[in-house]
Amino acid sequence: MLMDYSQKQENSLFDLSLSLTFNKIIKSLTKEKDSKDKNYELTIKFFEVILDFCNKQFSELNNDFSGADAFSIFTSALNNMDIKVETIDDVLEEAEKYHSYLISFKAEEPLEPEKIEELIKLLEEINSQLNLKLESNQMNSWGY
């Protein structure tokens, strides 16, 4: 029957939280802030739920994240970066790549400057997708 919209409002709080996390890690990557002030875990989880979604797995992570949402945001960000992903395998490959960058970064292993730049660009794109999601009302102009 009719769904209550409070659920949607609360889900958007989670998106905002995610966006703030990305902001922190972007600042950390660009060394604007002390590298201790970052939240790797949530960002890494974001990529893990995408990997889970592509591999049709459902883990405990999904209690916080929607795999389908993360998949959708990630692929839109890739599209904005002109990285064409047509199939789930393409997405899997890209998600694995960025996931490994983040794991290296977390372990404070040196990341090549191009990779850091690539990661920053992606996180910025994801953030703009999240902001679009926070602002948008996706369905419009339905008619017979």
Add this chain to the structure above:
Amino acid sequence: MIISKEEYLNNLLDSFCKYEEKLNILSNKAYPSDIVKKFIEKDLKMIIVKFEEIVHKDLKSNNVHFSEKTILVNYIWDKGPLQNIAKAVANTDFKSHPLEIMNVFRDLIKDIEKNDFEILTIPREEMNFSFSEIWFKLKIFLEKELNMSGFTVNKKFIKLTFPKNQKNNLLLSGIFFHEIGHYLVEENNLTDKTFQNIDFSSDDFLSLKKCIYVYNGNQLGQVALINIFKASYLTNWIKELLSDILAVYTVGPAFIFSMFNLVINSTNINNFQNDNLINNCSVSHPRFSFRFNLMSKALKELEIYKELPELLKNKIKTYLDAYANNNQQPNRSGDIRIYNINYRIQESEFLFQQLEKIISDLIPDMLAESERLLGESNIINKDKLNQAEKLAEQRIKEVIPPNELDNTAAEPIAIINSGWYAKLLCKSSLKKRVGKIDGKNGDYDLNLLINNLMKYSLRTSRIQRRWQV
């Protein structure tokens, strides 16, 4: 800038002060549970005072830009969760809440979630049932992003709205179980779990491309198709169908008969005369034909369909047949924007059939997930249904409340179903027995009698169960 930072912040502060004023008024109201009062006086007050502090600090600073915290606070305020909570508390009407059925929900959710929670009931004028959590996610967010601590209420607040006019209509309570289904689906992320099980490489799924037009020459590959149907149709339909399954699994035929009742309410007189039951689907809901088929499949899966009296089986079959022969609906087309790409979806019988086919493949998983989530004790079974039939036959038919059988307290789910059994199977006997049910008011007096007997029974059987343990 037309509006200065100072003006903007002053305006925000003004809203916060008004909210605080409202909290003061709300804290003077009487509530049956101390926790609601404490929640208003401590937690909500603490949040708004913190918001005021943040804005006030920013107002005093010389920085031309808003502080990060002000931006955050402004965002939360704009999204309205705090206002939503205050509105729920203000509209809560404990005097008119459907007490008897509320206890059934309370016991059910407590058993599934194993956590404590508070229910705020809100009567509404319109035909609207809803069930949602309004506090917990906000609390976690404030703790994480604004480092707030010391909240006194560490449990969920569930907002339950119901149509005022149907407060005493336990025969419609099956609909509530569908709404509780939505709540459980949301809390357990079941839609996501089901959606990702779709075979996105199957011909059925890829054939949906035929129904999509992509603007600006963008590609329409498998990934885009997933994103389109995640945002429309498939995820929404999965949510509805999972909620239907959960309702059938908990309350069984009583949900299906409540749904039939809603169908009567929403069928206009011309369509009724032509046997033309509206069977349209939308971006948010699948067709009734598909939903009723699934409900009957769920009953069969539980092996309780065959336990139903012939008359009730026939009733279900009649509705199923009527909808199966009615697939006419106007085809619409509509634009959808997935982040920054525009698509146009053209509805057609082909689209609906493909979507139904895709979801049909998921149904075994959906049934299994629902079973796992509810746990054996919360799923309707042959015993509960047989009890319902006996309660109708031996108690309601004799105008005795269906609160017990053989000195044992009746199960709440059996009581709810016994009402429908009595209404559909014992109508003429009850009419003969109770002079007042003479048909002058249609079924109104019959429904009233059955509802009163059921309400009494839900109350007393609960007490009796406590004594039995």
